[in-house]
Amino acid sequence: MTSPPNGAAAGPIIETVDLVRDFKRTRAVDHLSVAVAAGESVGYIGANGAGKSTTIKMLTGILQPTSGLVRTCGLDPMRRRVDVARRTGVVFGQRSQLWWDLPLHESFTILAAIHRLEPGQARARIERLVDQLEMGPQLAAPVRSLSLGQRMRAEIAAALLHEPELLILDEPTIGLDVLSKQRLREFLLEERRERGTTLLLTTHDMGDIERLCGRVLVIDEGRLAFDGTLAGLARTVGARRVLVIDLAEPTGELSDIPHTAVLAVEGDGLRQRLAFDASETTAAAVLAAVSARAQVRDLAIEEPDIEDVVRRIYAASGRG
Amino acid sequence: MADRLASWRAARPTAGGLADRLRPYRVILAARARAQLQYRASFVTDILGTVGVGLTEFAEVWIIFHNVELLGGLDFTAALLVFALSNIGFSLADMLVGHLDTLPTYIRMGQVDAFYVRPLPLLTQFMTSDISLRRVGRFAVAVVALVVALTTADVRWSAAKVVLIAVTIVSGTAIFSALFTAAGGLQFFFVDGAEFTNSMTYGGSYAAQQSQRVFPDPLRVLWTFVIPTAFVAYLPTLAILDLPGDRLAPVWLAWCSPVAALAAWLAAALCWRAGTRHYQGAGG
Numbered sequence: 001m002t003s004p005p006n007g008a009a010a011g012p013i014i015e016t017v018d019l020v021r022d023f024k025r026t027r028a029v030d031h032l033s034v035a036v037a038a039g040e041s042v043g044y045i046g047a048n049g050a051g052k053s054t055t056i057k058m059l060t061g062i063l064q065p066t067s068g069l070v071r072t073c074g075l076d077p078m079r080r081r082v083d084v085a086r087r088t089g090v091v092f093g094q095r096s097q098l099w100w101d102l103p104l105h106e107s108f109t110i111l112a113a114i115h116r117l118e119p120g121q122a123r124a125r126i127e128r129l130v131d132q133l134e135m136g137p138q139l140a141a142p143v144r145s146l147s148l149g150q151r152m153r154a155e156i157a158a159a160l161l162h163e164p165e166l167l168i169l170d171e172p173t174i175g176l177d178v179l180s181k182q183r184l185r186e187f188l189l190e191e192r193r194e195r196g197t198t199l200l201l202t203t204h205d206m207g208d209i210e211r212l213c214g215r216v217l218v219i220d221e222g223r224l225a226f227d228g229t230l231a232g233l234a235r236t237v238g239a240r241r242v243l244v245i246d247l248a249e250p251t252g253e254l255s256d257i258p259h260t261a262v263l264a265v266e267g268d269g270l271r272q273r274l275a276f277d278a279s280e281t282t283a284a285a286v287l288a289a290v291s292a293r294a295q296v297r298d299l300a301i302e303e304p305d306i307e308d309v310v311r312r313i314y315a316a317s318g319r320g
Numbered sequence: 321m322a323d324r325l326a327s328w329r330a331a332r333p334t335a336g337g338l339a340d341r342l343r344p345y346r347v348i349l350a351a352r353a354r355a356q357l358q359y360r361a362s363f364v365t366d367i368l369g370t371v372g373v374g375l376t377e378f379a380e381v382w383i384i385f386h387n388v389e390l391l392g393g394l395d396f397t398a399a400l401l402v403f404a405l406s407n408i409g410f411s412l413a414d415m416l417v418g419h420l421d422t423l424p425t426y427i428r429m430g431q432v433d434a435f436y437v438r439p440l441p442l443l444t445q446f447m448t449s450d451i452s453l454r455r456v457g458r459f460a461v462a463v464v465a466l467v468v469a470l471t472t473a474d475v476r477w478s479a480a481k482v483v484l485i486a487v488t489i490v491s492g493t494a495i496f497s498a499l500f501t502a503a504g505g506l507q508f509f510f511v512d513g514a515e516f517t518n519s520m521t522y523g524g525s526y527a528a529q530q531s532q533r534v535f536p537d538p539l540r541v542l543w544t545f546v547i548p549t550a551f552v553a554y555l556p557t558l559a560i561l562d563l564p565g566d567r568l569a570p571v572w573l574a575w576c577s578p579v580a581a582l583a584a585w586l587a588a589a590l591c592w593r594a595g596t597r598h599y600q601g602a603g604g
Contacts, residue, residue: 062436064597085439097434099351106351113347114438116340 019068030222043213089159093171115162149180248295366454374461392531405553406528407462409492420504491577492552498584508595548580
């Protein structure tokens with residue numbers, strides 16, 4: 001009300017300084033200091049229970065910090081929860097903000113009224129989102145009858161109705177099939193291109209980070225373990241690609257291929273999984289080395305897995 | 321606190337902005353009502369069910385007075401008036417905010433988080449998150465009982481008594497709403513506290529239906545000054561029927577129901593505030 005509409009433009013849109021949150025026996029967030037500038041797209045990753053959801057709850061005014069500072073859109077989310085809610089959109093992946101027993105379009109109408117959107121403007125925005133997210137056929141269906149993918153698209157549309165400056169997504173692609181993930185990511189890219197919405201998302205899916213995020217924050221036991229680009233993250237932890245090779249005949253463990261490590265040998269050596277660091281060798285070189293040893297029937301390359309990346313960060317910092 | 325007062329002041333609607341301010345709630349409630357009316361057969365069954373509840377409560381009064389002339393200084397007509405006023409207040413409150421006692425379900429479903437990320441006060445969001453139209457059945461039984469009681473009783477009508485009845489209905493609804501709200505706030509502390517809070521809401525409703533004189537003094541003090549359900553029906557009935565009061569229930573106290581409602585709401589607001597603070601403190 002008293003703050004200028006673009007009060008955040010001057011400072012970061014998300015800021016935490018020495019943010020701490022204790023629960024009864026554990027410290028969920030431990031002196032977290034992070035700043036996200038308006039327009040950034042940030043992936044917030046970590047193991048289950050690392051403190052991601054707790055951070056998001058403090059950013060949105062749901063949880064009171066134990067100590068430290070938190071600012072969302074330049075505001076204290078505990079004291080200015082309503083103003084923060086006006087300027088942010090939040091989707092909790094496992095929890096719905098829609099009215100499950102009403103037709104989908106009613107949820108949009110209600111949320112438009114809650115955000116006091118002018119009816120004409122609301123209609124145009126709903127139409128645009130429904131069109132972009134291809135939800136037309138589902139508008140008349142009750143929310144409870146939507147598939148997971150349809151519901152997630154609806155949740156995101158609902159969070160974007162009031163054109164927030166900041167969109168916070170907690171596990172938006174969890175449980176979605178490949179096609180649904182793809183469509184969701186494309187939509188988010190388009191939304192960001194058009195409106196420059198700041199994005200903070202938590203995910204277990206490396207694909208989300210690769211497609212959507214220019215910056216990655218890794219949290220481990222409540223502490224910031226990494227802050228940088230995805231490439232930087234892969235470099236730091238040496239996230240490895242994995243070459244899966246099917247051989248024509250059972251072969252002994254391919255333990256002496258340069259710059260690789262054997263992860264697994266299956267079917268008496270018919271299938272072997274070799275991990276390598278992209279900065280040390282290439283898939284082609286590994287393949288050539290293997291071919292010199294045995295006849296290769298088929299192969300596949302696996303990209304670094306987010307769990308693996310996180311595990312490696314933990315290992316690097318001396319934890320399990 | 322000063323901060324909160326300032327934000328209330330800022331939020332106070334101007335004459336023109338009130339409809340605008342209430343619009344979100346109107347839209348939600350209309351949608352809730354539509355959802356309930358969508359399935360005619362089940363809605364009708366539900367209403368018959370709440371009519372049944374109202375009639376069962378009435379049967380209790382009827383059976384008692386089938387066996388005794390007077391109970392706690394009230395005859396059947398007076399008892400019927402107490403029954404009617406308390407049931408009108410309770411059923412209206414139950415219809416409007418009775419769902420606050422389903423709060424534990426909301427908490428477990430994480431629905432509470434969704435309320436936090438909407439730009440509206442939490443309490444008004446909870447209060448308007450549902451409306452139980454089916455409870456109109458119990459309300460209807462109570463209204464019929466009120467009409468019967470007022471026409472069969474020997475009421476010396478005056479303008480003041482008409483005002484008193486209206487004030488009583490409004491205050492009674494407010495008092496029971498406050499009980500539901502306080503119960504909701506307390507359930508932030510005890511997620512499985514429904515048994516305890518039910519004793520406040522449904523217990524309060526039961527107490528409101530009785531002549532206060534059937535209770536021992538400590539309970540009468542409780543129902544008058546702590547959980548003020550005596551104001552909902554018993555005290556106004558004394559005033560409407562010109563019955564003598566006693567030292568714990570002077571007849572003039574009937575006019576104080578708005579004060580009791582206000583006090584109940586203050587307590588309810590404190591419970592609510594403490595509850596939401598606790599939720600934010602303890603996590604979900």
